[in-house]
Amino acid sequence: xxxxxxxxxxxxxxxVGIGExxxxxxxxxxxxRARGLSDRTMAWLFVAPTIAxxxxxxxxxxxxxxxxxxxxxxxxxxxxxxxxxxLDNFSDILSDEDIWIRLQTTAQFVIASVALQVVxxxxxxxxxxxxxxxxxxxxxxxxxxxMLSPAVVGNFWTLLFQPQIGPFNYLVxxxxxxxxxxxxxxxxxxxASWTIVLVDTWMWAPYVMLICLAGLRSIPDYIYEAAEVxxxxxxxxxxxxxxxxxxxxLMLAVLFRAIENFKMFDMVNLLTxxxxxxxxxxxxxxxxxxxxEKWRTGYSSALAIILFVTVFGAVNIYVKxxxxxxxR
Amino acid sequence: xxMRKSAIERWSKRAGGALALFxxxxxxxxxSGPALAEGKxxxxxxxxxxxxxxxxxxxxxxxxxxxxxxxxxxxxWTSYADRFLNELNSHGKLCDLIIGDSQWIGGAxxxxxxxxxxxxxxxxxxxxxxxxxxxxxxxSEWPKNSPNYWALPxxxxxxxxxxxxxxxARPEIQSAFKAKYGRDLxxxxxxxxxxxxxxxxxxxxxxGKKVYGAYIFTERGSEGITMGVTNVLYNYxxxxxxxxxxxxxxxxxxxxxxxxxxxxxxxxxxxxxxxxLTNAYMQEGLDAFKxxxxxxxMNWFAFFPGLxxxxxxxxxRIGFFVNPAGPKGHFTQLGGQGISVVATSDHKDDALxxxxxxAQPSVQQKWWQIGGYSALKAVVDxxxxxxxxxxxxxxxxxxxxxxxxxxxxxYAQLLLDMQKRVxxxxxxxxxxxxxxxxxxxxxxxxxxxxxxKQVASQ
Numbered sequence: 001x002x003x004x005x006x007x008x009x010x011x012x013x014x015x016v017g018i019g020e021x022x023x024x025x026x027x028x029x030x031x032x033r034a035r036g037l038s039d040r041t042m043a044w045l046f047v048a049p050t051i052a053x054x055x056x057x058x059x060x061x062x063x064x065x066x067x068x069x070x071x072x073x074x075x076x077x078x079x080x081x082x083x084x085x086x087l088d089n090f091s092d093i094l095s096d097e098d099i100w101i102r103l104q105t106t107a108q109f110v111i112a113s114v115a116l117q118v119v120x121x122x123x124x125x126x127x128x129x130x131x132x133x134x135x136x137x138x139x140x141x142x143x144x145x146x147m148l149s150p151a152v153v154g155n156f157w158t159l160l161f162q163p164q165i166g167p168f169n170y171l172v173x174x175x176x177x178x179x180x181x182x183x184x185x186x187x188x189x190x191x192a193s194w195t196i197v198l199v200d201t202w203m204w205a206p207y208v209m210l211i212c213l214a215g216l217r218s219i220p221d222y223i224y225e226a227a228e229v230x231x232x233x234x235x236x237x238x239x240x241x242x243x244x245x246x247x248x249x250l251m252l253a254v255l256f257r258a259i260e261n262f263k264m265f266d267m268v269n270l271l272t273x274x275x276x277x278x279x280x281x282x283x284x285x286x287x288x289x290x291x292x293e294k295w296r297t298g299y300s301s302a303l304a305i306i307l308f309v310t311v312f313g314a315v316n317i318y319v320k321x322x323x324x325x326x327x328r
Numbered sequence: 329x330x331m332r333k334s335a336i337e338r339w340s341k342r343a344g345g346a347l348a349l350f351x352x353x354x355x356x357x358x359x360s361g362p363a364l365a366e367g368k369x370x371x372x373x374x375x376x377x378x379x380x381x382x383x384x385x386x387x388x389x390x391x392x393x394x395x396x397x398x399x400x401x402x403x404x405w406t407s408y409a410d411r412f413l414n415e416l417n418s419h420g421k422l423c424d425l426i427i428g429d430s431q432w433i434g435g436a437x438x439x440x441x442x443x444x445x446x447x448x449x450x451x452x453x454x455x456x457x458x459x460x461x462x463x464x465x466x467x468s469e470w471p472k473n474s475p476n477y478w479a480l481p482x483x484x485x486x487x488x489x490x491x492x493x494x495x496x497a498r499p500e501i502q503s504a505f506k507a508k509y510g511r512d513l514x515x516x517x518x519x520x521x522x523x524x525x526x527x528x529x530x531x532x533x534x535x536g537k538k539v540y541g542a543y544i545f546t547e548r549g550s551e552g553i554t555m556g557v558t559n560v561l562y563n564y565x566x567x568x569x570x571x572x573x574x575x576x577x578x579x580x581x582x583x584x585x586x587x588x589x590x591x592x593x594x595x596x597x598x599x600x601x602x603x604x605l606t607n608a609y610m611q612e613g614l615d616a617f618k619x620x621x622x623x624x625x626m627n628w629f630a631f632f633p634g635l636x637x638x639x640x641x642x643x644x645r646i647g648f649f650v651n652p653a654g655p656k657g658h659f660t661q662l663g664g665q666g667i668s669v670v671a672t673s674d675h676k677d678d679a680l681x682x683x684x685x686x687a688q689p690s691v692q693q694k695w696w697q698i699g700g701y702s703a704l705k706a707v708v709d710x711x712x713x714x715x716x717x718x719x720x721x722x723x724x725x726x727x728x729x730x731x732x733x734x735x736x737x738x739y740a741q742l743l744l745d746m747q748k749r750v751x752x753x754x755x756x757x758x759x760x761x762x763x764x765x766x767x768x769x770x771x772x773x774x775x776x777x778x779x780x781k782q783v784a785s786q
Contacts, residue, residue, distance in 0.1 A: 075417050077737045077779060079438050163604030164621075187606025189756050273549035276606050277756025278748060292410060294741040295417070 069301035076295035089302035098278075099286065099303070106283045109193065110261045113200045114254055120201060121208025122250065126242075128209065129216045146206045154270025157199045161185040161271075186272050192280050196268050200261065208253040215249030216242065251322045255315065262311055283307060369397045370678050373412055373423035374665075376402035377610075378634045379483055382699035389694070390685050396678050405610060406550055409740070416441040416670070424673040425682055427482050427665045430466045435737035437470035442478045442668040448680055449477060454687045460484060462730045463703035467666030472735065479666025480683050481703035483630065486651075486726040487559050487661040488719070489522075490617060490635055491515055491624045493647035495534060515649035519560060519592060522624065522652045526600030529623035541600030543616045543625040544593070546755055547609035553754065554733065554746045555609075556626060557593045558661045562731050563654025564589025575776050576784040582765035585656055590761035592654075594754045606755050617641060626651075628663045629726065632719040633699045648719040650726050662730035664701070738779050745771035 037045070069090070072083040093099050128139050145153070160168045161184070169180035185195045219241065227237045265284040268274070274281030287307065291300035372387070374380050380402045387398040401422060403411045409429065415422050416436065428436060436442045445468075449456070456464045456477060463481035470478055495501060496513055505513040505528055516522035526541025533539070545556025558566070565585030570576040580586075602621055605612060610627060614634075617625040618641055636642045651660035667686065669679040685691060692704040696716070701723065702708060714721045734742045746768055753764035776783050 072778070074738075074778070076413070076435050076740055077438070078417070079440075079737075080780065164602065181603040184604040184606055187604055187755070269549075273547075273607055275548040275751055275755060277548075277752035277758050279756055289744060292414070294744055295413075296741070 065301045065304060068298055069305050071298045073297040074295055075297050085298065089299045090306065092299065093303050093306060099283070101278070102281055102283045102286045105193075105279075105281060106262060109196060109200075109264070109280075109282060110258055112193075113197045113204075113261055114257045116197060116201045117205045117208045117257055118250060118254060120205040121253065122212045122246075124205065124209040125212035125216055128213060142209065143206045145203045148203070150203070150267040151270060153199065153203050154267045158186065158271055161195065163187075187276055189276055189279050192272050192276055196271055196280055199267065199271060200264070203267070204257060204260075208257065211249050211253040211256075212246055215246035218249075219245045248322065248326045251318075251325060255318055255322065258318075259311065259315065262307075367397075368395065368675070368678060369399055370424045370675055370682060371399045371401055371422060372425040372427070372682075373401045373403075373415070374427040375408045376404050377630065379630050379700050382695070385698055386691070386695055386700070389691070390682060393685065394678075394681060396681070398682075409550065413740070419672045421670075421672055421674060423670050424675045424679045425667055426670055427667050428479070429665055430662060431733055431735045431739040431743070433467065433470045433478055433666070434735045434739065436668065437476070437478045438737045440671055443671050443676060443680075445477045445480065445669070445683070446475070448683070452684050452687075454480070454684070458705055460703045460705060460708060460727055462662065462727055463664065463666075466662050466730070466732050466735075467664060467703075470735070479668040480687055481664075482667035482686070483664045484701040484703040484708075484723075484727060485628050485630045485662070485664030486723070486730050487555065487626060487663065488629045488632065488651060488722055488726055489515075489624055489626055489649045490632065491647045491649060492620075492622075492641070492645060494645040495529070495539075495623055496647065501534075515647060516652045519563060519596075519652045519654050523592075523596055523600065526596065526624060530600045535620075537620065539620070540602040540616075540622050541624065542596065543605070543608075543613045543622045543627075544596060544601060545609055545613070545626060546597065546601075546606055546751070547612075548607050548747060548751045548755070550609070551733075551743055551747065552607075552609035553750050554743060555661055555663070557590065557750050557754070558731070558733065559626065559651050559659075560593045560596075560654060561586055561589040562659035562661070563652070563657050564592065565654075565656035568734060570784075573784050575781050577769050577772055578785050581772070582762065582769050584762070587761040587765055589654065590750070590753065590764060594761070597754055629701060629719065629723050630663065632723075633717065636718060646718075648722045650722050650729075659729050659731045660726050662732040664703075736776075736779070738775050741775045742772055745775065 070084055070086060072080075072085050072088075074080070124142060128135065128142070160166050163169050163181045163184045166180075168185065169183065172178060172183075173180040183191065185191050223241055223245075224237060227241060232240065263284050264282055265288060268280055268282055269285060269288075272280045274285045283303075287300055287303050290296045290303060294300075372383070374383065380400070384398075384400060387400075390396065391398055409432075412423070412426060412428065413432065413435075416426075416428075416439070426442075428442075437444075448454075456468065456475075459468075459481045463484050464477075465472055467481045468477045468479045470476055496515075502513050505511075505525075508528065509524055513525065513528075516525055522542065528541070529539055530541040531538060545552045547553055565583055566589055567580040567583075567586075568577065570580055602616060605616070608616075610631065613625050613627045614631060616622045617627075617635065618638055620641060632648060635646055638646075651658075667683060669676055669683065673679055686695075687704075689704060689706045692702040692707050696702040696707050707713065708724060708727075714724065717723075733739065736742065749764045749768040749771065752758040753761055758764075759767075773783050773785075
């Protein structure tokens with residue numbers, strides 16, 4: 001009997017007594033479990049660690065930050081009672097003239113740097129797309145800046161721009177005759193904003209070039225052959241074939257670079273610390289100062305949410321536009 | 329058999345040697361102190377600069393005496409506040425002892441980051457009357473001017489000036505200066521004199537090299553420009569608040585005299601500094617002076633021992649002077665720090681033992697001799713002190729006229745607001761000096777109100 005009930009096969013349940021039936025069913029389920037988990041359970045098991053990680057390091061901090069944004073928490077004065085302040089932090093931020101200036105500075109930086117990177121990156125892609133001697137070597141050289149750490153880039157450009165010993169000023173002096181120590185790229189209001197645009201472009205135009213190159217390489221040759229047959233000029237081919245067919249790639253590059261530049265911090269912090277005065281203080285620097293130097297946790301949480309919503313909204317609109325372009 | 333015997337002999341010799349070595353190591357560990365054998369260790373946190381190296385040297389005596397090994401966590405000045413305030417805020421256990429900036433004392437006391445030392449001082453007969461009064465108020469007390477002690481004055485410091493004594497002494501430079509200004513070229517006593525000298529040296533060629541007049545602090549990110557501009561502001565009549573009505577800043581922070589002081593700092597920056605020093609603090613000043621670029625340099629006394637030893641600009645080539653006076657007074661910016669026991673430390677007793685050891689006059693004397701700045705009266709009031717270093721008389725004079733920035737728990741906000749307003753005006757040419765100070769009053773009022781303080785406008 002024992003031997004029979006231990007065999008986990010449903011057919012064998014028929015030959016056992018009624019009292020034993022329950023036991024057999026239980027053992028059968030256990031046997032099933034031992035044999036293998038269902039697909040659904042397996043799927044959950046595989047996904048669970050990722051979900052747990054996501055909850056722990058993304059969702060929980062986000063929810064916590066939203067909660068903090070409605071409080072007066074200041075970590076440098078944590079002995080003060082925590083007060084619920086409703087939307088005060090948000091209204092403080094949105095009515096603060098300085099924040100609007102910082103947002104304008106950020107927008108100017110994003111627009112100028114992305115525009116320049118698209119022009120330079122696309123130009124480089126057109127150049128690299130042609131086969132010439134040393135093509136691979138030059139491609140590698142062009143890609144080098146984007147492989148560097150922003151901290152390294154910030155530090156060595158600071159040295160290059162040094163008015164007394166920096167080679168950049170000497171180069172400008174050689175070309176224009178202006179004394180090298182008569183101007184400071186990072187220290188003058190008129191130049192500092194352009195300086196960060198210049199360095200960012202130097203670093204990231206190769207990235208735009210890579211994306212554009214992928215676009216250029218995806219255009220089938222027969223289209224150009226047909227244009228040749230129709231005796232279309234190179235200029236016409238560029239406007240009618242190359243540019244329209246790479247626009248989705250360009251838009252993608254603009255999207256990636258705009259998001260990155262909106263949260264730009266490290267390089268600008270090293271180059272100018274937001275100065276002179278507040279000339280190059282991007283909103284990310286303001287946020288860092290509010291959160292980790294002034295310790296205004298409630299206020300900075302609210303600012304972070306405002307920035308998140310702004311970027312999220314802008315990106316959504318942009319992605320819809322991108323999809324429309326791709327469908328055309 | 330013979331071979332076997334010799335192998336046994338070899339092995340027994342080796343085993344004997346190993347045993348002897350083991351016994352030797354064990355004995356030396358025991359002899360080096362009971363605490364080392366128990367693996368006791370303290371971590372001391374401070375900024376990475378010259379005096380920190382001197383403290384490491386000094387700490388060896390403590391280890392020798394107590395057997396407690398010292399470990400150090402030194403962070404560059406630019407990230408010193410961020411790093412350690414974050415550590416204290418998060419109740420971390422990295423530091424057992426911390427040499428925290430003077431402005432942290434309010435926040436550290438209110439947030440219970442530091443151990444209150446009153447009982448310990450009473451038990452160990454450490455009297456704050458034995459220390460220079462300005463350092464006790466600046467580094468140890470919270471609330472200010474009350475007998476509540478959170479630190480032992482560890483490193484006295486203030487802003488002072490260095491100058492190229494060798495350039496000042498050259499006859500051709502002397503005579504040209506006298507011809508131009510009708511007085512002898514000498515270390516300035518007032519800011520007007522300083523500006524005159526700086527203008528005189530600006531762009532002058534010395535030994536075939538173009539030099540500049542003065543080096544002043546302009547750093548934007550942490551505390552630099554504030555620690556520089558206050559040296560002028562105090563002497564032009566700037567006050568943080570109404571002495572009779574705490575937190576009343578209107579007409580004190582932004583008085584017309586204070587605005588003139590800020591204007592003067594900008595003029596000095598524009599007329600007489602080297603190009604490109606738009607974001608420069610201690611290290612840039614040292615570099616400028618050591619490379620023979622500037623005639624006069626504003627910097628902390630803490631660096632002066634190192635500068636005096638410099639082979640290129642030290643010795644007979646360097647001179648020191650106290651921060652010059654202004655039309656409304658004679659003050660200088662207080663620097664320096666006190667040493668505190670971190671409340672979350674697991675080794676509070678050992679940390680207190682370190683403070684007890686550090687407070688001893690003999691240790692304080694050595695501290696001064698190897699490059700630290702003692703705040704103990706027994707050291708600085710000793711008759712031979714002024715002659716003990718070429719900058720000692722200026723240091724003594726400076727410590728008698730120091731003023732410090734706010735030490736409120738909200739000091740970081742107050743400091744960053746001032747950094748922004750002053751840098752905007754001085755370096756970025758934004759608005760007028762009066763507007764900059766008016767905006768500063770507005771910023772500070774907001775901060776104090778958030779802190780729950782009553783801020784009177786008049």
